[in-house]
Amino acid sequence: MPPPNTNKDTDDSxxxxxxxxxxxxxxxxHAVAVxxxxxxxxxxxxxxxxxxxxxMLLAISLGSTLFYHNLKVTAAGKAxxxxxxxxxVGYALAKQLDDLGYTVFAGFTxxxxxEELAQKLKKEASGRLHTLQLDATNERDIHSTFLYVNENLPDGAPGLWALVHAAAWVALGECEWVPPSVVKRSIDINFIGVTRLTQIFLPLVRRSKGRVVLVGSLLARIPSPVRGxxxxxxxxxxxxxxCLRLEMRRWGVDVVIVETGEYISGNAWLKDNAALLEQARDMWTQLDPQTRKEYGQELFQKEMLALEKYTQGPEADLTPVTRALTDGVIKTFPLRRYTPVSRSERIQALLSDHLPKAVYDIIYTN
Incomplete structure (x- = not known):
C-alpha cells in the first residue's frame, strides 16, 4: 500500500x-479553419x-470559453x-457557501x-444558516429534513439550488477480513444513503434547475489493496x-462529481482516527482461526502499521477539495467532473486509464 499523500504538490487542478x-x-x-x-x-x-x-477563430473561441468558464450564479435566494x-470538508464548505450569500442547510450525521460543533458553525455563520440532524441512512431524518427545507426556502426560491453529499464513512481492511456488518454499513452510508436522499430531494432540485454534487474518489479508478x-x-x-447526469439533462439539472484523492489521513474525513485502527483489529479477531493462521500475525502487524500512517499522518490540505465543491455549486456551467488531486495522483490515474493493466501493476503494485 502506498504511503499517504501529504498534498505537498502544487495544486494545479x-x-x-x-x-x-x-x-x-x-x-x-482548427477544424473550421482548415x-x-x-x-x-x-x-x-x-x-x-x-x-x-x-x-482568429482560436482567439474568439478561447475568449468565449474563458468568459463561459468563469460565470457564476447569483447567491441571493438560493439554498x-x-x-x-x-x-x-462539510463544515468548511457550509461556512464558505454561507459567506458567499447562500442559504445553507448544514446536515449533521x-x-x-x-452539538458543540454545530453551535460553533451557527455562531460563525450568518442567520441564513440552519443546522439539522440528517443521517442519510435514516428514513425519518431524510423526510423530516425534506419538510424543514421545503418550509424554510428563501423567499421566491422555486426549490433547492444544490444538494451536496459530503458525508463519508471509511472502512479499511483486506477484502477477506471485512465482516458483512461493516460492508453493509459502508454501502448504506456511502451509496444507498446518497441515492435515497437524492431521490427524495430531486423534485426540489428539479424545480430550481439546480445541481447535485457527489463526492467520489480517485480510488474508484485506481483501486488498491486494503481499501477494497x-x-x-x-x-x-x-x-x-x-447515469443520473444523463437522465437529468432533460430537466436542466447538473450532476457534478468531485473526485478526491488520498484524504483519509490526518483526520480529514474521520472524526476519530483511533476507531479505524480498532475497527481493523476487530475484523482480525472475528476471522476464523484457520484464516488468521494462513495470513499470519506478521502480515497483520505490517498492515496495521500502514493504517497508522494514514490515521496519524499530518492533516491534509482540503482547500482544493473545498474549492472544487464550491465551484460545483456556484459556477453557472460547472464541469461534469472535478479532480482536485496531487500531480502524482493525476499521473497515476492517467497511467491506470491508458496503460495495459499488466504494465501498470508492475509500476505501482508493491
Missing amino acids: QTWELAERCLLPIAFS ILATILNTFGISQTSSFVLFL VLITGCDSR NKIEN IYCAVKAAIEAWGT
Whole structure:
C-alpha cells in the first residue's frame, strides 16, 4: 500500500480544469479553419491561410470559453443542503457557501454528539444558516429534513439550488477480513444513503434547475489493496452519478462529481482516527482461526502499521477539495467532473486509464 499523500504538490487542478474546457474549442477552431480556408481557396475568394484563420477563430473561441468558464450564479435566494457537516470538508464548505450569500442547510450525521460543533458553525455563520440532524441512512431524518427545507426556502426560491453529499464513512481492511456488518454499513452510508436522499430531494432540485454534487474518489479508478470496500462504493457512486447526469439533462439539472484523492489521513474525513485502527483489529479477531493462521500475525502487524500512517499522518490540505465543491455549486456551467488531486495522483490515474493493466501493476503494485 502506498504511503499517504501529504498534498505537498502544487495544486494545479484549476489549470487542468481550464485545459479540459479549452480542448474542444481548440480542436473546433482548427477544424473550421482548415475547412473554411479550403473553401475560400477552392473558389478563389481569398488566399487566406488556414493558420491565420485558426489564430482568429482560436482567439474568439478561447475568449468565449474563458468568459463561459468563469460565470457564476447569483447567491441571493438560493439554498444549498450539505450532508456530513461534522467532517472537516462539510463544515468548511457550509461556512464558505454561507459567506458567499447562500442559504445553507448544514446536515449533521449525529447532531447530538456534535452539538458543540454545530453551535460553533451557527455562531460563525450568518442567520441564513440552519443546522439539522440528517443521517442519510435514516428514513425519518431524510423526510423530516425534506419538510424543514421545503418550509424554510428563501423567499421566491422555486426549490433547492444544490444538494451536496459530503458525508463519508471509511472502512479499511483486506477484502477477506471485512465482516458483512461493516460492508453493509459502508454501502448504506456511502451509496444507498446518497441515492435515497437524492431521490427524495430531486423534485426540489428539479424545480430550481439546480445541481447535485457527489463526492467520489480517485480510488474508484485506481483501486488498491486494503481499501477494497471503499474503492467499490466510490466506483458505484461514480457510475450512478454518471447515469443520473444523463437522465437529468432533460430537466436542466447538473450532476457534478468531485473526485478526491488520498484524504483519509490526518483526520480529514474521520472524526476519530483511533476507531479505524480498532475497527481493523476487530475484523482480525472475528476471522476464523484457520484464516488468521494462513495470513499470519506478521502480515497483520505490517498492515496495521500502514493504517497508522494514514490515521496519524499530518492533516491534509482540503482547500482544493473545498474549492472544487464550491465551484460545483456556484459556477453557472460547472464541469461534469472535478479532480482536485496531487500531480502524482493525476499521473497515476492517467497511467491506470491508458496503460495495459499488466504494465501498470508492475509500476505501482508493491
